[in-house]
Amino acid sequence: MRSTTALPARRWDGSPVRPRYLPRALRVATDSPSRLPCAAQSARCRDCGNRIDWYTRTNQHPIGLHPHEMTAAAVPARCRWHVSSGIAHPAHDGTPWCRVPHTTLCPALPATAPLIPQLAELRRHLALRTRRLLDAGAFTPHPTEPAPDPLTTPCQPARPVVQLLYCRYLAPRPLGDIQCVAQTRLRHRCTHPVLTPDTPTGTWTLMSAAPTHGQLTLPASEMAVYDLGQLPYTEQLRWRTQRCPLHAAASQAADLALAEWEVFDPLLHHSYMHPRLPTVIRHRGRSN
Structure with missing residues (x-):
């Protein structure tokens, strides 16, 4: 017969018993086209300092997406992305939600096309957050790389x-x-x-x-x-x-x-x- 006596809430010396929770390790499936765990894709945009999520596209090229989902009905079809099995696809998967590329919302980049009111408001919100990061000294924009001068640059190329x-x-x-x-x-x-x-x-x-x-x-x-x-x-x-x-x-x-x-x-x-x-x-x- 199995005993049903509950474990005491305190040890013999009176110290409380706290359950120990072990973090579950992330594993990569053998049939996954991407070997990047989902929890390791977050980064900061080097132009505006806002958070982005990196995903791999079907052509193996990375793309940065806005970390939060948006209502698909409020996003133009050309800006809709969805993530499936860790891979980003440039289309809508039929759900009420979708993802938006960060380049569309980045306040440090010029807008390539007129934005709808929802995306324009989100872009202004990201611009305000960038200004707060700059004022607090928590973010430094990435400097633009000038064209190398063949007369002054060393022989070893910086980007071969x-x-x-x-x-x-x-x-x-x-x-x-x-x-x-x-x-x-x-x-x-x-x-x-x-x-x-x-x-x-x-x-x-x-x-x-x-x-x-x-x-x-x-x-x-x-x-x-x-x-x-x-x-x-x-x-x-x-x-x-x-x-x-x-x-x-x-x-x-x-x-x-x-x-x-x-x-x-x-x-x-x-x-x-x-x-x-x-x-x-x-x-x-x-x-x-």
Whole structure:
């Protein structure tokens, strides 16, 4: 027979018994197209300081959405988004609620189209919150990156162009500063870099900068590209997922941030095209 005696509310020494609640760890499903846990997507807009939620789209590109849902009837069809299984879709799923991209509401960005009264009021509310953050010193707008001057900038590019998996990407920062996005056991972001001395490295080479798809030609005929195409597929995939060798082997580890690669467009990113290799020594006061 099982005893039905309730546990005492106090220990033998008179101290109260407090139940211990263990936090439930987030897990990533094996069939999920995104390896980013839902609780790790919140961030702050670097232009206005307001909170946004990052999601992955069907084309694997991230998008920042307003953290709160809005009535679908009050939002134009072009601004409606919905989230399903951690993936953001640019359409309405039939529910009375929808999500709105933050770029539509960001007070630091110019409005591309006239907003309805509900969205305009929300934009003014976000602008007031930005002003409060600025007055309190809790937010500093991200400075606009000036176009690099080829006569004064160092040979090492701040945002190099990398070729991997038959595509060209614009790196978010120098190669040695690209940080792993995996989550550690302590639920912090891994501090290890993607580029390590004990793994195969790419080679700097000059490649044609001519755009494809019938675009206009650019003045620069060649540009410096960090080529990873000669590495094995698993190594290129590790770079694309932005993981260190340790977390690349641990496939069950979740991602605490989104990969920061940006698809390279020669017309949009022409200021980051360098006609010289970083390995070439440039002498001051002497033109090559």
